[in-house]
Amino acid sequence: xxxxxxxxxxxxxxxxxxxxxxxxxxxxxxxxxxxxxxxxxxxxxxxxxxxxxxxxxxxxxxxxxxxxxxxxxxxxxxxxxxxxxxxxxxxxxxxxxxxxxxxxxxxxx
Amino acid sequence: xxxxxxxxxxxxxxxxxxxxxxxxxxxxxxxxxxxxxxxxxxxxxxxxxxxxxxxxxxxxxxxxxxxxxxxxxxxxxxxxxxxxxxxxxxxxxxxxxxxxxxxxxxxxxxxxxxxxxxxxxxxxxxxxxxxxxxxxxxxxxxxxxxxxxxxxxxxxxxxxxxxxxxxxxxxxxxxxxxxxxxxxxxxxxxxxxxxxxxxxxxxxxxxxxxxxxxxxxxxxxxxxxxxxxxxxxxxxxxxxxxxxxxxxxxxx
Numbered sequence: 001x002x003x004x005x006x007x008x009x010x011x012x013x014x015x016x017x018x019x020x021x022x023x024x025x026x027x028x029x030x031x032x033x034x035x036x037x038x039x040x041x042x043x044x045x046x047x048x049x050x051x052x053x054x055x056x057x058x059x060x061x062x063x064x065x066x067x068x069x070x071x072x073x074x075x076x077x078x079x080x081x082x083x084x085x086x087x088x089x090x091x092x093x094x095x096x097x098x099x100x101x102x103x104x105x106x107x108x109x
Numbered sequence: 110x111x112x113x114x115x116x117x118x119x120x121x122x123x124x125x126x127x128x129x130x131x132x133x134x135x136x137x138x139x140x141x142x143x144x145x146x147x148x149x150x151x152x153x154x155x156x157x158x159x160x161x162x163x164x165x166x167x168x169x170x171x172x173x174x175x176x177x178x179x180x181x182x183x184x185x186x187x188x189x190x191x192x193x194x195x196x197x198x199x200x201x202x203x204x205x206x207x208x209x210x211x212x213x214x215x216x217x218x219x220x221x222x223x224x225x226x227x228x229x230x231x232x233x234x235x236x237x238x239x240x241x242x243x244x245x246x247x248x249x250x251x252x253x254x255x256x257x258x259x260x261x262x263x264x265x266x267x268x269x270x271x272x273x274x275x276x277x278x279x280x281x282x283x284x285x286x287x288x289x290x291x292x293x294x295x296x297x298x299x300x301x302x303x304x305x306x307x308x309x310x311x312x313x314x315x316x317x318x319x320x321x322x323x324x325x326x327x328x329x330x331x332x333x334x335x336x337x338x339x340x341x342x343x344x345x346x347x348x349x350x351x352x353x354x355x356x357x358x359x360x361x
Contacts, residue, residue, distance in 0.1 A: 021152060055180060065160065072153035073207045079149070085156030090130060092163035094123040101184015 024083015025090065028068070032091040035060050036099040046106045053106035061100060064088060111247070111269075115235045116255040125232030130159065133225035140217055150208040151217070157204030158197040158218060165196015170328075190226065191310065191329050194303075197222075215299025216289065223282040223302065230278065233271040240268030240316045261318065268316035277309045293350035300347055304340040307333050 035052075043049045052060070068088060072081025091097075115121040137155055141147075169192035171182045201214060238259040239249040248266020256263035285298055292298050311333045319327040326334075 057180070068156070068160070069207065072156055072204070075149065078153045078208075082152040082156035085153065085160040086130075086134070089156075089159030089163040090127065092160075092167070093130070094127050095119065097163070097167055098184055101180065101182075104180030105184050 020079040021083040021086070024080045025087045026083075028064070028084040028087025029091050029096075032061070032064065032088065032096055036091075036096055036103065040099075040103065046103050049103075049106070053103050055104065057100055057103035057106075061088070111249050113235070113239065113249055113251055113255055113259075116251070117258050118236050122232040122236045125235070126229045129225040129228035129232075132228055133221040136224050137217065137221040140220065144217065146217070148210065148212075150204075150210040151214070153208055154201055154204040154210060154214055155218070157200035159200075161200025161203065162193045162197030165199065166190065166193030168192075169195055189329065190229075191332060194222070213296035213299075215296045216292075219299040219302040220282055220285045220289065223278045223285065227275055227278045227282065230271045230275045234269065234275065237271065238267075238318055240270035241318045242266065243268045243316070267318070270313055270317045273313050273316075274309075277306070277313075281305060292347060294347070297347040300340070300343045304337075304344045307337055307340055311337070 036057075039052060040046045040049060046053060064084070065088060068081050068084035070081070071077040072085055074081070092100075134155070141151055166188050167183050167186065168179070170187045170189045171177075171179060172186070177186065197218075201218070205211070205214065238251075238261045242248070242262060242265045245266065247269060249269050250266055251259065251261050251263050253263040255261070261267060281302055285302060289298060292301070311330055314327050314330045314333075317327065319329065322328045322331055
């Protein structure tokens with residue numbers, strides 16, 4: 001192994017702690033559950049809501065996905081973005097997907 | 110005969126699925142460290158896999174012929190592990206393209222996926238319709254109430270198809286652990302895992318009690334029939350080369 005390579009390995013920055021990614025997961029899942037579970041509860045159920053129903057139910061999740069991707073591909077914010085993407089996966093798999101579907105199935109009044 | 114303790118219990122299913130994702134992430138972190146991979150783009154790639162896997166498991170099963178809107182399908186349509194794996198694969202490719210990461214990542218992801226499926230399938234085993242009737246004493250028996258809820262036969266031993274799948278993924282995980290550094294090229298571990306799962310899943314579908322689509326085969330079987338030739342061709346390429354004596358280089 002050349003001297004340059006060994007120096008490069010020595011200079012490699014240590015992997016940052018789970019912090020930003022863990023926070024991204026926590027923030028992302030909480031935000032999504034708040035939007036898709038908390039808001040309908042606060043408004044007395046999906047049937048009594050004029051927004052976030054029908055196709056517009058997908059708008060927050062689409063915006064969230066876009067923001068998460070943009071953050072994930074930027075080197076400075078990649079761990080945040082990774083956390084948000086994992087949070088979206090957890091939300092979708094653990095019941096959140098049903099909430100989005102229920103709202104999307106409501107015809108906006 | 111064995112009963113189904115948590116039939117239709119979404120909380121139990123979701124809890125075990127969540128544990129599966131957590132175990133996969135922890136294993137991914139461990140394996141990344143063991144391989145000496147510190148590239149910061151590897152975590153976003155894992156994020157892409159999970160997010161697009163979750164979305165894919167709902168969207169990629171969308172059946173236009175049933176004339177159901179995507180919104181309805183998202184909420185009440187079929188969900189599938191196979192569709193989730195395809196979604197995760199697409200997500201990884203998108204993530205790698207957007208981040209500019211060029212190295213193969215399949216070998217890093219494959220054991221983590223197997224681990225997630227071991228735990229996640231326990232959730233399926235405890236809550237979902239097990240399979241078709243079996244004459245064996247190992248069958249799972251549903252009560253009339255459970256049978257009505259899940260669409261199965263009451264009082265008859267049913268194949269514990271999810272238990273079969275758990276055994277498969279445990280064996281696959283053990284084999285991947287054993288040979289993780291010995292296959293000829295980067296990405297070969299992933300190819301072997303996906304191909305063997307596709308073959309296994311094709312067989313287990315015969316006792317799975319999924320809706321038969323055509324010629325006695327279910328929708329997943331027809332999907333697998335389409336991709337299996339490609340996977341088998343890739344697998345033959347893997348075994349056309351000698352095994353490595355030890356890990357060479359720092360590749361995922």
